[in-house]
Amino acid sequence: MRTTVNHTINLTFRRLVLVIALGSAALLAGCSSTAKKTGNSTYDFGPAPMPVAAQAPSPLGVLVVTDVTGVAALDNERMFYRLAYADPLRARTYSNSRWAGTPLSMVTQRIKSRLSQAGVKVLTPTDAAAGMPILRMEMDDFTHTFDSATQSYGQLTLRASLFHGHKLIDQRVFNQKTNADSLDAAGGARALAAATDAAAANMLVWLDTLQLPKQ
Template structure:
């Protein structure tokens, strides 16, 4: 019997096998959920102290460790290994945490004073001969911190330095470290995002109040 008579049958069998194989392929990976701090829905109530003019401030970009420069949402299992930072698989920040904090901090400071970027401050120094103080912030911790499998919080730790520039060099006016925790409503990425947002707003409020207290 000629071999050519078996070709249609072989082709049919190959097609069935191909279709069966397609059915067994894994689903396409789901798109990562993107998070930010959300909008500020309530304005701070003005106080009598707000009527007093406050000096212009230069705000430097917030420094962060290499691990915190990415967009991963990180958590720590302190009850297992507090030294290990782990990422949530399908959840990310829309931009790096230090960038989210920078915008939130700038908006909060701008309620009381003019806030310049480093480039704008340099322009003022060249054109007006005045150099405003510079606020430098270093982000040291930004994680969903699990004290136990059922108890977790958003943990933010940063260091702020207020610097005065002069022709002879920079001098430190004041420096302080801040740490804030806020409980997470759930032991997952959305719960961590909510807790870290609340902790960020709280630490920014403390930082702004500290800057306002400097003579």
């Protein structure tokens, strides 16, 4: 009788050990799968689109372009989104997605690239001579915004000021919204890249209408 009881206890113990081992293996496999799904992603604007047709060079000729400035939240690589339909006063960040650079630096570089494509000779403040026109920009918003649970867009708000000497020639606010093609960080990144390109194109049109005073 004692032999039978011991045999039953040993069999039960072996089964328990087997169940624990299989459970541990399944748990590790699940953690590994989750880690692959939630890996960090880094986004940039991609290459600047080439002009669809030849255009006359900008009449500006030479332009000093300073770095875009903005609030501290835009001076890091976090990707922000906002649920405007549910909690419009709260800016959230994507936990596993980041920009390749700060939005301030990325928008600066993109606008400089688009100006160069239009034939403008872009200089930095350290390279420029006195008396050249200066473009200064401030960014107020750069967010993937959801206006409903099924629709979102990239929101860019940029204030541009053109100076000549110490005189303000003109100032314009570019408030650009571009619909996102997916409701995630990747869709937000594409929408914000397109919004930046659209704002740069509108800025070129604005700059070409301005008349700078003769030196």
